[in-house]
Amino acid sequence: MHQVRLQIKGSDVARYSYSIHMQISAVLQSWSKPKNYPLFIRSVPIQNELKFHYTVHTSLDVVEEKISAVGKAMADQRELYLGLLYPTEDYKVYGYVTNSKVKFVIVVDSSNTSLRDNEIRSMFRKLHNSFTDVMCNPFYNPGDTIQSKAFDSIVSAMMVQAS
């Protein structure tokens, strides 16, 4: 697991309409649990949370479409980072899926133009690394919601940095 240093330029304090909403959902983890339910959700600021939930949920369809599109082709040629899933008028949605079919989704305000693609990429890499640490906790059962304080603090730090 390599360390990634995320450098994001400071932004105006006035730009408060930002929100970064992250949702992670798990699919095919266990037979008994339903598909695509979220393991972890965080948004900042917290108004409009319901709209984010909706946006993320619909974007999961796009994610599914992208990962099944490869299909017959070599699985290892598909990148983990899915890039911009689709732009709506308000938000940009980015996706990332691991080889174990765990999906990470980041929703960012369209007015936030200072977040570049490679910054989003490194955010996903950090998320992926932190998620791996959570999985290594012997008290964590795959499929549970993520309660880990370490994961929480990494996500919070990332969202503060990006906003």
Add this chain to the structure above:
Amino acid sequence: MSRQSNRTTDSKKMNAELFTLTYGALVTQLCKDYENDEEVNKQLDKMGYNIGVRLIEDFLARSSVGRCQDFRETADVIAKVAFKMYLGITPSVTNWSPAGDEFSLILESNPLVDFVELPDNHSSLVYSNLLCGVLRGALEMVQMAVAVKFSQDTLRGDNVTEIRMKFIKRMEENLPAGDE
């Protein structure tokens, strides 16, 4: 084909994460089986004891340290040789009691607890209690009765992990109590 030659060379490298995950699986399985933190702590101590009485032979064969003259020397050997050899860390020896029969080992990092976060319902679990048993068992085989416990634990929010060791008595040359 003597095992002696194996022992003088470096121990085979094993992936640290596999070791940590194995220990984690052990502890969580014990928690599921006993459902009581105190009971789990006791079991970990017992298991550690059984490891310790065997590990001491390996240690003595590998390290060729002589008999320690006093408890202070014992503490140094434990911290600088034994921990280094088996866990790859070197704790510091501090907090000697005035009588010289108690000391603390301060571990900056503990390879057993990488990635571990104790959930709230296991607040009295001493996750690394196996180590206490190992130390107790190993020292018993060199005729020293000690009491070992964790006085600080990073999993519980402390800054460092501290193991407190207290010398009880020198034992007579009798057979060990055997597997408890």
